[in-house]
Amino acid sequence: MEFIGPVNRLGNTYVRPHDIEIQLNSNGSTSEAEVEHLVYLGFEVRVELTLKDGRKLWAQVTREDARQLNLEAGKPVHVRMVHSKIFGEATEDSVSRP
Secondary structure, three states: OOOOOOEEEEEEEEEEEEHHEEHHHHHHHOOOEEEEEEEEEEEEEEEEEEEEEEEEEEEEEEEEHHHOOOOOOEEEEEEEEEEEEEOOOOOOOOEOOO
16 A cells, blocks of 8 residues: 655654654654754744664654744754554665655
């Protein structure tokens, strides 16, 4: 089964970019990541991230959220998957971009 539209796949877990929350501090339910690149697309920002274990993913946030978080390449952050789906067995990680 596949998602329609952009999605991050981490093993057999799928999460949409707008369902990834970026925080500055760990709260016990987050994973460490580093901002790799920012792409400004109108009122939203695509934040390309690398998790501590090397896996890549991207989040979609508003310009205001990016400004408040002071996001920039190289900045350490913490991410939380707000909603995700698990489907069968998967063997590789991938990132689908629009």
